[in-house]
Amino acid sequence: MSQIQAPITQDVLTIPRKLPEGARNLVGLTRPQLREALIEIGTPEKQAKMRVNQLWQWLYHWGVRDFAEMTNLAKDFRARLAENFVIELPEIVSKNVSEDGTRKYLVKIAGGHEVEVVYIPETDRGTLCVSSQVGCTLTCSFCHTGTQKLVRNLTPGEIVGQIMLVRDDLDEWPAPGTGTGENGPRLLSNIVLMGMGEPLYNFEHVRDAMKIAMDGEGIALSRRRITLSTSGVVPEIARAAEEIGCMLAVSFHATTDEVRDKLVPINKRWNIETLLEALRDYPRLSNSERITFEYVMLKDVNDSDEDARRLVRLIKGIPAKINLIPFNEWPGSPYQRSDWTRIRAFADIVHKAGYASPIRTPRGEDIMAACGQLKSATERARKSRAQIAAETGS
C-alpha cells in the first residue's frame, strides 16, 4: 500500500535496494528527536507536536508498522513519511519455548549481530529480560555473557525493539477500536534489564529506550515495573536515578572485597564501600522504595552463614530486598550451585534480619535462558568447537 501511494522517485527504478535512500528508522527516536525529524522533512513547526503525538500512538500504542495504516494522517503526509522513514525492528531468528513457558528469542540486529531476549510468564505478571549490549566489557567469572567480548552497544531502537517484537509474538497490541485504556492484565507487564550487557555502560541508549517504554501514550509501562540491573558502575548510579528513575538491582554477590574482586571484577575499580554509598542515595534520588540486591549462590564461595550475616550488616539502613539466585551452570562454568539446604539457611538469616529474601526459581534452564546463561548462539557454537578442540587435545 505505502509503496503504491509513495511517489516513485527515479532511483527507485534504477538502484536495487531494500530501503528508501537515507531512510531513517523512527523506532527508538525520543519525542524531541522525532519532532526534529518531522520538521526536517517539511512539517510546519506549528503542527510538529500534534504529528509527533499521532505517530507516537501508531508506533507505540497500536504497534502499526505501515505508514499507510495511519489513517488519521493525510495521504500526502503518509507518502512523505514513507519516502523518508522506515519503521524497523530487529529480526527474530529463532524462538525456543521452555517446558515452563519461558520463551527465549534469538534476535538479529544490524551488522548481523545477535542478542537474546527472554520472556518469563508468571501468574500475576510477565517479565521481559532485555539485553543492552552484544556481549559485555566486564568479565564476571560466573557469567556466561562475560565470556563473550563486547561487540557493540545496542541502539535505543534495538532496545525498545525487543519489547515490540515480543509484544508482536504475544499478539499484545490493542485491537483497533478498543480505545486507549488498559484492557486487563498485561502479558508483558515488567521489564528487567538483566539480559546481555551492562546497561550503565550504554547509558544514553538505555535511558532513551526506557523513556519510550515508560511514555504513557505508548507502551506505557510504569517506571516501577522496570528494573535496571548493574554490576556496580558507581558514577552512573545517581544519574540513573535522576534521568531514568526506574527500579534498581545490583549484582552484589559477595560480602568481602577479596571475593567480590574475583566474582565481579569491576569491584577493583569501585569497591563494596563505594558502591554501598551510591546505593544509599538511590531510593531518595529516584523516589523508589527499595533496591534489589542480587546474590548468586555459589557453592563454598559466598554462601556461608557468616556471609549472610555480613551481608545484613553491610546493607544496614538501605531499604532492600535480597534476591538469591541459584547459580545456573553453563558449559565450562567454573562454579557449582549451592545446595538447596544451604540456600535456604542463607535466606533464613537474611529474612530474620528483616529483609525479603526470595530464592529465584530458575526459569527456562532447559533452553539455556536462565540468568547468566545468555550468549549469542553463534558465539556459543564457536566456543564449543574451541572447547571440543581443547578436550581432544587437537
Ligand code: SAH
Ligand atoms: N550486567 C548487569 C545485568 C545483566 S546480568 C549485571 O551484571 O547486573 C543479570 C543478573 O544475572 C546479574 O545479577 C548477574 O550477576 C546474574 N548472573 C550472571 N550469571 C549468572 C549465572 N550463571 N547464574 C545465575 N545468575 C547469574
Ligand code: SF4
Ligand atoms: Fe556483564 Fe553483568 Fe555478566 Fe558481569 S554479570 S559479565 S556485568 S552481563
